[in-house]
Amino acid sequence: MHPLGLLHSAIVDAVTEPAAEDVALAELAVAGVLVTTGIVQTGRRYVSAALCVGGLLIAFAIFAIQVSDNGWLTGGDAPTRSWFIAHRTPWMDTAALVITTLGSPGAVITLTALIGAWLSWRTRSALPIIVIVATGAAASATSTTLKLVVGRGRPPIETQQVITTDYSFPSGHATSTSALVGITIAILTIGRGRQFVALLSAVAALLITLVAASRLYLGVHWLTDVIAGALLGTAFAVIGATVLHALEQRRTAIGSAEAAGSAGESHLSSARAS
Structure with a gap:
């Protein structure tokens, strides 16, 4: 058996018992x-x-x-898909295609890299763009790997408006959007007031929801795919923001130490001259 198949089987066997509804609810x-x-x-x-x-x-x-075991959490997948199919309209078709294109991993990484470059220029530090790109790359790589491990099929191809045949769980669009929008918002809100943080957080939630909804509307993902992708991407955003904070603290500490050392040398030179 393929190594990924063995890993998938091991995961399913290991979690058969925890997949029970009461245990899953408690864990959630x-x-x-x-x-x-x-x-x-x-x-x-x-x-x-x-x-x-x-x-x-x-x-x-x-x-x-739950997805691996076809558990109760997947019960909303089919009804959600049916609802979106029943409410398709020509103008919504166009809007969904535009949103899903802008929310693709490549487009999101490009946009956030530009924002990161601007932040790096403004702060005179390369850390923002490095952390943003690393966060997006790590989130996308993890999502791709997990698709192979879980091995979930896409919704029926006859109802897809954008033909997609690779594995479905988790949604790469939802993962990358959540990770990159999240880390960008985290950087933009550093040192800002609560109202500003709340406003940008609401904007981030709206953007992630729109991208996730576009994937459901186009019929290329199940509801649990996009929810899981948002959870995974948000986790990477938190990790990225924390790493950036630690690196910035280290950079500040080094800068302060160097400044103190320069001041000490200057004072010593003045004392010798006198």
């Missing part, structure tokens, strides 16, 4: 508590990030388990 509740606790944490950035990432990944794992 735990994930929600972790994320909520992480969000309300103040003054402890790394603890907050760890809680948020842990909760998001637990929730993602539950969705992956």
